[in-house]
Amino acid sequence: MDEKTKKALMDIVGEENFTDSLIDLVSYSYDASEHSHRPSCAVWAETPEQVSGILKLADTERIPVIPRGAGTGLSGMSVPIEGGIVLDLNHMNKILKISIEDRLAVVQPGVVYDDLERALVPHGFFFPPDPASGKVCTLGGNVATNAGGLKGAKYGTTRDYVLGLQVVLTDGRIMRTGSKTMKSVSGYDMTKLLVGSEGTLGVITEITLKISPKPTATSTALATFGNLEDAGRALSETMYSGIIPSALEILGRKTILAINQNTDLNLPEVDAIILVETDGYTREETDYQMNKVIEVFKKNNADDIKQAKAREEAEKLWTARKSAYAVLARIKTHFVLEDITVPMSRIAEMLKGVEAIAERHNIQIATYGHAGDGNLHPQILYDGYDPEQVKSMEAATAELFKLSIDLGGTLTGEHGIGLSKASFMTLEHDPVAMDMMRSIKKTFDPNNILNPAKMGLEE
Amino acid sequence: MDEKTKKALMDIVGEENFTDSLIDLVSYSYDASEHSHRPSCAVWAETPEQVSGILKLADTERIPVIPRGAGTGLSGMSVPIEGGIVLDLNHMNKILKISIEDRLAVVQPGVVYDDLERALVPHGFFFPPDPASGKVCTLGGNVATNAGGLKGAKYGTTRDYVLGLQVVLTDGRIMRTGSKTMKSVSGYDMTKLLVGSEGTLGVITEITLKISPKPTATSTALATFGNLEDAGRALSETMYSGIIPSALEILGRKTILAINQNTDLNLPEVDAIILVETDGYTREETDYQMNKVIEVFKKNNADDIKQAKAREEAEKLWTARKSAYAVLARIKTHFVLEDITVPMSRIAEMLKGVEAIAERHNIQIATYGHAGDGNLHPQILYDGYDPEQVKSMEAATAELFKLSIDLGGTLTGEHGIGLSKASFMTLEHDPVAMDMMRSIKKTFDPNNILNPAKMGLEE
Numbered sequence: 001m002d003e004k005t006k007k008a009l010m011d012i013v014g015e016e017n018f019t020d021s022l023i024d025l026v027s028y029s030y031d032a033s034e035h036s037h038r039p040s041c042a043v044w045a046e047t048p049e050q051v052s053g054i055l056k057l058a059d060t061e062r063i064p065v066i067p068r069g070a071g072t073g074l075s076g077m078s079v080p081i082e083g084g085i086v087l088d089l090n091h092m093n094k095i096l097k098i099s100i101e102d103r104l105a106v107v108q109p110g111v112v113y114d115d116l117e118r119a120l121v122p123h124g125f126f127f128p129p130d131p132a133s134g135k136v137c138t139l140g141g142n143v144a145t146n147a148g149g150l151k152g153a154k155y156g157t158t159r160d161y162v163l164g165l166q167v168v169l170t171d172g173r174i175m176r177t178g179s180k181t182m183k184s185v186s187g188y189d190m191t192k193l194l195v196g197s198e199g200t201l202g203v204i205t206e207i208t209l210k211i212s213p214k215p216t217a218t219s220t221a222l223a224t225f226g227n228l229e230d231a232g233r234a235l236s237e238t239m240y241s242g243i244i245p246s247a248l249e250i251l252g253r254k255t256i257l258a259i260n261q262n263t264d265l266n267l268p269e270v271d272a273i274i275l276v277e278t279d280g281y282t283r284e285e286t287d288y289q290m291n292k293v294i295e296v297f298k299k300n301n302a303d304d305i306k307q308a309k310a311r312e313e314a315e316k317l318w319t320a321r322k323s324a325y326a327v328l329a330r331i332k333t334h335f336v337l338e339d340i341t342v343p344m345s346r347i348a349e350m351l352k353g354v355e356a357i358a359e360r361h362n363i364q365i366a367t368y369g370h371a372g373d374g375n376l377h378p379q380i381l382y383d384g385y386d387p388e389q390v391k392s393m394e395a396a397t398a399e400l401f402k403l404s405i406d407l408g409g410t411l412t413g414e415h416g417i418g419l420s421k422a423s424f425m426t427l428e429h430d431p432v433a434m435d436m437m438r439s440i441k442k443t444f445d446p447n448n449i450l451n452p453a454k455m456g457l458e459e
Numbered sequence: 460m461d462e463k464t465k466k467a468l469m470d471i472v473g474e475e476n477f478t479d480s481l482i483d484l485v486s487y488s489y490d491a492s493e494h495s496h497r498p499s500c501a502v503w504a505e506t507p508e509q510v511s512g513i514l515k516l517a518d519t520e521r522i523p524v525i526p527r528g529a530g531t532g533l534s535g536m537s538v539p540i541e542g543g544i545v546l547d548l549n550h551m552n553k554i555l556k557i558s559i560e561d562r563l564a565v566v567q568p569g570v571v572y573d574d575l576e577r578a579l580v581p582h583g584f585f586f587p588p589d590p591a592s593g594k595v596c597t598l599g600g601n602v603a604t605n606a607g608g609l610k611g612a613k614y615g616t617t618r619d620y621v622l623g624l625q626v627v628l629t630d631g632r633i634m635r636t637g638s639k640t641m642k643s644v645s646g647y648d649m650t651k652l653l654v655g656s657e658g659t660l661g662v663i664t665e666i667t668l669k670i671s672p673k674p675t676a677t678s679t680a681l682a683t684f685g686n687l688e689d690a691g692r693a694l695s696e697t698m699y700s701g702i703i704p705s706a707l708e709i710l711g712r713k714t715i716l717a718i719n720q721n722t723d724l725n726l727p728e729v730d731a732i733i734l735v736e737t738d739g740y741t742r743e744e745t746d747y748q749m750n751k752v753i754e755v756f757k758k759n760n761a762d763d764i765k766q767a768k769a770r771e772e773a774e775k776l777w778t779a780r781k782s783a784y785a786v787l788a789r790i791k792t793h794f795v796l797e798d799i800t801v802p803m804s805r806i807a808e809m810l811k812g813v814e815a816i817a818e819r820h821n822i823q824i825a826t827y828g829h830a831g832d833g834n835l836h837p838q839i840l841y842d843g844y845d846p847e848q849v850k851s852m853e854a855a856t857a858e859l860f861k862l863s864i865d866l867g868g869t870l871t872g873e874h875g876i877g878l879s880k881a882s883f884m885t886l887e888h889d890p891v892a893m894d895m896m897r898s899i900k901k902t903f904d905p906n907n908i909l910n911p912a913k914m915g916l917e918e
């Protein structure tokens with residue numbers, strides 16, 4: 001990047017909000033995926049007008065711009081794979097408004113998920129998506145990736161809660177999409193199109209979110225299964241037993257072992273544990289639902305079913321579940337975390353398939369996931385310095401994707417395409433759909449400066 | 460339309476599925492709005508391939524194509540205002556698959572809402588949007604307009620349930636969008652963009668819908684209010700009392716009178732009635748929620764609160780509510796039904812504003828609506844043969860829209876823009892958003908043949 005451009009960027013954001021120091025560039029070359037590439041520089045923007053100035057400049061000069069939140073993405077979507085400017089939005093971290101009366105929150109993109117959650121607690125409200133990285137991930141990133149989480153089966157994902165956006169387009173124009181009302185059918189829903197677009201269509205500078213009253217009662221239980229197929233069937237049958245649990249998570253044997261090695265939870269070391277939560281406003285309601293679930297578990301040969309007695313006990317279980325990613329990450333030098341998602345009726349097959357793929361390629365795959373919406377997280381553990389293991393990892397990944405698609409599933413339930421799944425897009429989408437996605441990209445970003453090379457949109 | 464084109468259409472759909480008889484053309488010139496214009500012809504398509512053939516022909520010949528379901532739209536979106544071919548999709552009326560296990564239904568666009576509902580009943584599942592015209596409206600129309608209904612505040616609208624689509628593009632290409640899984644972030648969400656696009660971007664030939672287990676318990680109550688402001692505040696406070704009712708409807712005095720004149724319900728003739736339903740799986744849960752609501756109602760000076768004792772009594776109330784549109788339609792020769800939607804905190808102001816506008820223009824406006832999501836239906840009753848009244852209606856309509864926008868609301872919560880609100884789009888959307896919507900239209904329909912002149916997208 002030439003000095004003139006650097007100077008122009010400094011003029012927009014101020015010298016203190018520009019960096020091209022090596023240490024910063026190295027930091028910005030990563031996200032939570034296996035990909036990395038250094039940008040030319042990074043800037044911290046504080047206003048939509050600054051974002052506008054940056055994009056206008058970059059668009060004229062044809063320099064890639066990579067919007068970035070906390071960088072917790074698992075698919076490489078914030079890795080500046082073609083260099084360019086990392087546009088760090090973490091300084092735009094104000095909660096602009098919480099209106100319990102209007103059931104909405106207006107936030108800047110850099111607000112951390114948990115900070116909004118904490119602000120809602122005194123009102124008895126919550127923002128349901130509940131991503132596992134909630135302690136650090138930003139709402140802008142949640143929106144850009146349509147983040148999901150533990151409560152997806154009952155409460156949906158981020159997209160279901162985004163009412164409107166302020167967006168800066170590549171030519172520097174600023175627009176508002178959507179509405180501050182609970183529903184609107186006024187014009188095309190550009191809001192929902194921008195959600196999950198991985199920073200490739202525009203830069204989100206303000207978000208209006210729907211929030212919900214938080215149920216005041218929950219029941220939590222843990223069930224152990226001696227084999228995966230029984231567990232898979234139990235999951236599937238739970239979801240058509242007439243109720244929807246507020247969380248339904250599976251932990252496979254390898255995941256259980258890793259959690260036990262790193263915590264004092266002493267989980268039973270079985271083939272599969274299912275964690276389930278039901279919610280409502282009354283004990284009768286959560287019990288009614290839990291009884292339905294337990295009936296299904298028993299029918300499907302659960303060895304042991306324990307209901308959490310106190311709130312602390314339940315919270316310990318969810319903390320354990322949320323730690324799965326981190327404890328597994330320590331086992332080998334490298335890992336990739338997939339998030340294939342299949343129709344509920346195919347979840348037993350998918351679980352068995354993952355085991356078979358691990359065996360075939362002689363590689364460790366630990367599985368857990370948001371089973372209530374068919375979303376599994378096989379975490380492939382490997383030594384990235386061993387070319388053989390890298391090859392095995394790549395072959396296993398490709399087979400996981402293929403199996404998911406064969407079972408009527410999708411490449412990604414919540415982690416996004418980014419770089420990791422870019423080359424697999426055509427496995428899932430027909431040529432016409434691919435072509436229309438490319439046309440949409442061109443409509444919003446004719447010079448392909450926004451987060452280029454992501455989502456498999458380049459031919 | 461020349462004979463050659465007619466012949467080509469007959470070759471595609473068969474002679475028996477083509478019509479240009481006067482009586483048919485007159486029928487197809489209307490929907491449920493105040494607009495009308497005759498098409499050149501109408502065709503019934505039975506396969507995606509036929510739809511493809513029709514669009515290819517029309518695109519080459521630059522002939523407008525107006526996709527049509529049951530024609531129950533209230534904003535003129537299926538009126539062939541520039542002539543052309545009405546593409547009637549009612550023959551594509553098969554429920555292709557119901558998979559309770561996978562929590563989804565796959566349907567053709569011509570399936571009537573209630574037919575799907577009936578098919579789901581034996582499984583204890585439902586498709587929640589519940590539009591008031593459910594007995595006749597088609598799911599293709601529901602998707603094209605993002606139909607909402609009585610259960611919106613708790614269960615959302617059609618868009619929240621569409622997982623995937625098969626869509627025919629104007630150049631005849633057929634694509635699939637979305638997934639058959641509960642969640643997916645694989646590529647741009649073209650599904651949600653197409654939902655609510657009013658037949659202007661593509662023709663929907665297959666729909667994959669998420670379905671939900673139906674709560675087995677409900678409580679219903681009716682409260683009367685001596686003045687609108689109290690009722691408005693009661694509605695708003697209910698929505699932040701910590702629970703979400705499964706329905707929360709308001710009926711204004713004029714609506715109540717019309718219902719009483721046409722039914723044997725003998726509703727109390729007061730300024731406002733609020734109907735409320737809470738749901739769950741247990742009596743305790745629905746009671747808990749209803750008690751919260753009743754507390755709010757009492758605090759806001761409800762005169763009388765009656766809980767429905769039996770299911771039949773409750774159902775009678777909902778039937779009365781659903782009849783509002785039809786009983787009001789009989790009062791004058793003409794009417795327009797609006798569906799302005801405001802943030803919940805502004806609903807009392809909106810209710811008062813509607814009254815003031817009616818008075819100022821000396822015109823009858825009866826109000827009811829889905830108050831739980833801030834969605835009001837002022838139904839303006841007028842004599843369409845009296846030019847003075849037509850002028851008053853138009854002036855009142857414009858003021859309603861302006862007031863809604865001034866209160867932070869939207870032109871339309873669920874009826875769509877169509878023709879009725881096309882000229883008001885710029886009141887709500889900034890020039891950049893308008894421009895991007897036009898670009899999206901151009902990307903999907905470069906020759907502007909699909910339902911032209913709708914949504915205010917033409918400059």
